[in-house]
Amino acid sequence: MADSLFNTLNISARDMSNRMADLDTVANNLANLNTAGFQSTRQNFQEFFSSQNLEGNKINGSQILTNQGNIITTDNPYDWAIQGDGYFAVTLPDGKTGYTRDGEFQLDADQQLVNSSGYKLNWSGKIPTGTTDISIGSDGTVNAIASDGTSQKIGTVQLAIFANPTALVNAGNNVWEAGDNSGTAQMTTPGMNGSGTIQSHAYEASNVNPTDEMANLVQIERGFQMTSRVFQQTDTMIEEAIHLRKA
Numbered sequence: 001m002a003d004s005l006f007n008t009l010n011i012s013a014r015d016m017s018n019r020m021a022d023l024d025t026v027a028n029n030l031a032n033l034n035t036a037g038f039q040s041t042r043q044n045f046q047e048f049f050s051s052q053n054l055e056g057n058k059i060n061g062s063q064i065l066t067n068q069g070n071i072i073t074t075d076n077p078y079d080w081a082i083q084g085d086g087y088f089a090v091t092l093p094d095g096k097t098g099y100t101r102d103g104e105f106q107l108d109a110d111q112q113l114v115n116s117s118g119y120k121l122n123w124s125g126k127i128p129t130g131t132t133d134i135s136i137g138s139d140g141t142v143n144a145i146a147s148d149g150t151s152q153k154i155g156t157v158q159l160a161i162f163a164n165p166t167a168l169v170n171a172g173n174n175v176w177e178a179g180d181n182s183g184t185a186q187m188t189t190p191g192m193n194g195s196g197t198i199q200s201h202a203y204e205a206s207n208v209n210p211t212d213e214m215a216n217l218v219q220i221e222r223g224f225q226m227t228s229r230v231f232q233q234t235d236t237m238i239e240e241a242i243h244l245r246k247a
Helices: 002-031 210-245
Strands: 040-050 054-064 072-075 080-083 090-092 097-100 131-136 141-146 150-155 159-161 170-174 176-177 187-188 197-200 202-204
Touching: 002 040, 072 080, 072 141, 131 197, 159 197
Parallel strands: 080 202
Antiparallel strands: 040 054, 072 202, 080 197, 090 097, 097 176, 131 141, 141 150, 159 187, 170 176
16 A cells, blocks of 8 residues: 555656646747747657556657748848748857758858857858848859849858658757757758748748647646645655554
């Protein structure tokens, strides 16, 4: 009997911990409701069993939701939106390559294209001094327009695609890294090999659905309350059993 109660107590404690982690995920999604190119995530849970009993559940990993966010048009030539699958490749501070859907780029002091976190875009060109405007084609071809109105091709932007993008690993700052289950990045011309295309003067909004997240929030809260009551009642029963044994 005591072993069964302690087992129930452990299962309840584990479930509360898992629900807190799930709550953190929902809170992070809602916090990035207005973050360009942000992709919401969810926690995947797995039930596990002993040879005789249900032993509760555990978090089996997180999963990216890769549905398309709304495309917002702008007047900024450095705003680029991906329509379809794929990620922009950027260089992280540690030298590794990260991947993002955030297409709100800007020029740094060295005329390099960087995202909002200052990570340099990995592409084949550089913006020439004296450029007054640029344009990017749906296939990633970048053209610069000089003050005299002439236009020249200055490079190309490729997109990274993955066999399983839902398994990318969150690297923070709206950037992802390849993981064991995502497969390695395949760099490709936009519109080729199943990748999306690039739209100029636009960015992709966050794909977070606030209605779904609020519903998840209510569900997590109710589940936590139920599990905490089980934990408290089981703890009381164990305490009473100990007192009876001492009596």
